[in-house]
Amino acid sequence: MKDIIYLDNNATTRILDEVWNEITPYFIQNYANASSVYHQMGREANAAVQRARSQIAVALNCAPKELFFNSGATESINTVICGIFDKYQSKGNHIITVSTEHKAVLSCCEQLAKQGAEITYLPVDAQGMIALDDLKNAITAQTILVCIMAANNETGVLSTIAQIADICTEKDVLFFCDATQAIGKIDIDLQKLNIDILCLSxxxxxxxxxxxxxxxxxxxxPIQITPLLIGGGQESGFRGGTYNVxxxxGFGKAMSLIKPAVxxxxxxxxxxxxxxxxxxxxIIIHxxxxxRLPNTSYISFKHILASEIMTACPTLALSSGSACVTGSREPSHVLMAMGISKEDALSAIRFSLSIFTTQEDIIQCAQLITAAVHKIRDQSPIWQLFKAGLID
Known part of the structure; x- marks a missing residue:
């Protein structure tokens, strides 16, 4: 029996052993700056960066020159949304996104709205899906960007990104896809998809x-984006800062190993x-x-709080939603957008598995959750009122 069963893999994942073995020499042996190409160690570090870029390009089926390294998806999102708004204001000020997007996207849009951007938030149905007709009808002559994620980080629900990309191409509007949760779990071939901009972590x-x-x-x-970080000219001047070799x-190695089939x-x-x-x-399986993503399940246990269940199961590493907002007493904005009541949203737990999750982990987790739910409900006046038919 494990001390902790980790089921919070949509928040972050354990590094692969092969990845760890690949990166350690660049901490203690070849630790040179990849921009210092006038000596051997620097050239070797630079070659390692370019090799990783090629590995990622192969996995995504794109050209290495189309990839730019940074610190992660939040930086990418800020760069794209703010950078395109800055560059394309002569065309328009309208950005389209979805009410269930990651907070990084929503926060950027809220900030730009204060600077004169017009933001359209597409609604979703009870399953978390947008209607393609809503997207078509929302695009105007002033629309400069559509931001829609490939897979929701809370529910795991997949967007119809191929159709969305085709609509944006037909309307001559840039499409930015946050594929952070989807990469490696589902097939994304950039030669088959009309996606203009995509980010991953x-x-x-x-x-x-x-x-x-x-x-x-x-x-x-060429797509024009004002850089967020300027400095030493790294990444063709698009993203300044010393390379995190x-x-x-490790990024390149992971991309070469993680395939949807696993x-x-x-x-x-x-x-x-x-x-x-x-x-x-x-219970409600959202x-x-x-x-959906193959690893994600977001479940509400009606009439009790998710926090009560997780407190009762200290050996389970779970979350009640996005790691970026967990700790907040507010219900999930994703579930609220799907029409879920505040009470049911506050009872939701996200289970996100990985390639390291075993069947034994799942059985043990299910047993612990089941026992905790029954115990908490037995002691809950609200549950007793529900059983008596006095509340819904």
Whole structure:
């Protein structure tokens, strides 16, 4: 029996052993600055950065020159949304996103709204999906950017990014896709998708923290983005700052190893978890009838608080939603946008599995959750009122 069963992999993942072995030499042996190309160690470090760039390009089926390294998805999101708003104001000031996007996107949009941007927040249905007609109808002559994630970080619900990309291409509007949760779990082939800009982070796919990449499609009319960080001219002047060589090397290695096929077992374990927990009365599996990531299950246990369940299960590493907002007493903005009541949203726990999650982990987790829910409900006056038919 494990001391801790870690089921918070949408927040961050354990680094792969192969990745760890790949990056350690760049801390203690070849620790040179990758921009110092006038000596051998610097050239070797630079070559390692370019090798990692090529590994990521192969995994995404894009050109290495279309990839720019940075610190992660939050930086990418800030760079793209703010940078495109700055560059394209002569065309328009309208940005379209979705009410269930990551807080990094929503916060950027809120900030730009104070600077004169017009923001449209597309609604979602009860499964967390947008209507493509809503997107088509929202695009105007003033629209400069559409921001829609590939997979929701809380529910795991997948967006129809191929169709969204085609609509944006037809309307001649830039499409930015936050694919942070999706990369490695589902197939994303950038030669088959009309995505203009895409971001990803290494730590979501068993790579190191603190490194990500931004894909910007090379087009006949180049996409213009004002850099967020300027400095020493790194990344063709697009992103200044000393290269985090160990993290970049680990990023490339992780991308070369993590493929959607390895998540087949993960999905079976996720389905087993939902099958067992479905024996508990009055639960809601959010987005169950929509296409989802193979590793994610977001479940409300009605009439009790998620925090009570997690406190009662100290050996389970779980979350009640996005790691960026966990700790807040506010209900998930994602669930609220899906039409879930505040009470049910506050009872929701996210289970996010990884390639390290075993069937034994799932069975033990389900047993602990089941016992905790029954115990808490037995002591809950609200549950007793529900059983008596006095409340819904």
């Amino acid at each position: 290494a730590h979501k796919l068993h790579g190191p923290k603190g490194v990500g990449a931004l894909y910007i499609r090379r087009k006949s009319k 160990p993290a970049i090397v 998540y087949n077992t993960v999905e079976r374990n996720r389905n087993l978890l939902e099958e067992i927990l479905s024996e508990i009365p009055e 987005g169950k009838n929509a296409p």
